Amino acid sequence: MRYLLFLHLLGASVWVGGHLVLLFGVLPKALRGRDPQPVRQFEQLYERIGIPALIVQVVTGLWMASLWLPHAQWLGDSPVARLVQGKLLLLGLTALLGLHARLALIPRLDGERLPQLGLHILLITLTAVAFVWVGAGFRFGGLF
Numbered sequence: 001m002r003y004l005l006f007l008h009l010l011g012a013s014v015w016v017g018g019h020l021v022l023l024f025g026v027l028p029k030a031l032r033g034r035d036p037q038p039v040r041q042f043e044q045l046y047e048r049i050g051i052p053a054l055i056v057q058v059v060t061g062l063w064m065a066s067l068w069l070p071h072a073q074w075l076g077d078s079p080v081a082r083l084v085q086g087k088l089l090l091l092g093l094t095a096l097l098g099l100h101a102r103l104a105l106i107p108r109l110d111g112e113r114l115p116q117l118g119l120h121i122l123l124i125t126l127t128a129v130a131f132v133w134v135g136a137g138f139r140f141g142g143l144f
C-alpha cells in the first residue's frame, strides 16, 4: 500500500501541477496574444509525462480502492464507497473533457476558439484539484 500511495502521490503531483502551470502560467499569455501556439507547445511537451501520470493514477487508484473496499461494495452508500464513486465520477469527467479537447477543440484551434479551450483547461484543472480533495477524504473518513 505504501508503494501504491507513493506512486499515486507522484502521479498526482505531475497531473495537478502540470494543469496549474497550464492554467496560470501558459494560458493567460496565450489569451493576451490571441495566439494558441504557447498552449500547443506546452501540450506537446506535457503530454509525454502527463498521460503516463494519469495512467499511473488510474491503476494505483483502482488498486487502492479495491484494498479499501471489495468491488461488490463500490456502489454502496458507505462513506468510503461515496469517495470511490467520487473518484470514478471525476475520472469519467476527465475522460469526457479529454476526448472533447482532443477531437473537437485542438484540431480546429485558432485565436478565436482559444477562450473555449481556456474554459476547458479551467474545468480539467478543477477536476484535478477535486481528485485531490476526494483523495484526502479517505484519510478523514468522508468528503467533508
Ligand code: HEM
Residues within 6 Å of the ligand: 005, 008, 009, 011, 012, 013, 015, 016, 054, 057, 058, 060, 061, 062, 064, 065, 066, 068, 084, 087, 088, 091, 128, 131, 132, 133, 134, 135, 136, 138, 139
Ligand atoms: C489525476 C487523478 C487523481 C489524483 C490527482 C488523485 C489524488 C489523490 C490524493 C492526493 C490522494 C490522497 C492520499 C492520502 O491520503 O495521503 C488520493 C487518494 C486516493 N485515491 Fe486518488 N487521485 C486520482 C485518481 C484516482 C483514481 C482514478 C482512483 C480510483 C478509484 C483513485 C483512488 C484513490 C484512493 C483509493 C485513495 C486513498 C488512498 C489511501 O490513502 O489509502 N484516485 N488520491
